[in-house]
Amino acid sequence: MAATRACSASELEQDAALRVVIDDVAICIVKDGEGEIHAIGDTCTHGDISLADGFVEGDSIECWAHGSAFSLLSGKPLNLPAYEPVPVFAVTIDGDDVLIDPTVKKESN
Numbered sequence: 001m002a003a004t005r006a007c008s009a010s011e012l013e014q015d016a017a018l019r020v021v022i023d024d025v026a027i028c029i030v031k032d033g034e035g036e037i038h039a040i041g042d043t044c045t046h047g048d049i050s051l052a053d054g055f056v057e058g059d060s061i062e063c064w065a066h067g068s069a070f071s072l073l074s075g076k077p078l079n080l081p082a083y084e085p086v087p088v089f090a091v092t093i094d095g096d097d098v099l100i101d102p103t104v105k106k107e108s109n
Contacts, residue, residue, distance in 0.1 A: 003092050003099035009037060010096050017061060019052035025102035027089060028052040030072055032059055037093065038072040039100045041086035045077065051086070 006020045012031040019042050020027050026042035028051045042051050044063040051070065055062045060078055062069040068082035075085040088106040092099040 003090075003101040003104075006039070006098045006100045008096045009093060009098050012037065012098070015056045017052040017054065017056055019050055020100075022100060022102045026050070027100060027102060028061065029091075029098060029100075030056055030061060032056065032072060037091050037098055039089040039091050039098075040070065040072060040075050041088075043086070044068060044070075044082060045084035045086055046082035 004022050006029060007018060012018060014031050015033050018029045020029060028040050028042040030038045044051055046066055046068050049063050049065045051061050051063055054064045059072045060069045066081050069078040070086055071078060075088040077083055089100050090104055090106045
């Protein structure tokens with residue numbers, strides 16, 4: 001599958017998250033404090049909670065329900081109670097379009 005337009009970069013707020021669904025895959029798109037755009041799986045691995053409703057700080061996002069934070073770079077949990085990573089997807093910017101292919105996972109750091 002080719003990368004699909006998820007949103008426009010201009011609609012993303014800094015240090016905030018947006019939930020999108022592409023081909024039945026829920027994705028959390030984040031524009032961090034440096035202006036870099038990240039895409040990770042939207043569901044916290046500790047519970048069935050949308051990470052897009054969480055709190056962005058630096059290069060991580062924290063689940064609002066139980067406080068587990070996940071790296072936006074690797075998807076790895078940074079603290080308990082979550083211990084399983086979320087997938088991280090490659091992001092392509094084409095003009096103002098944010099493109100994501102939910103079948104292509106970004107290599108973990």
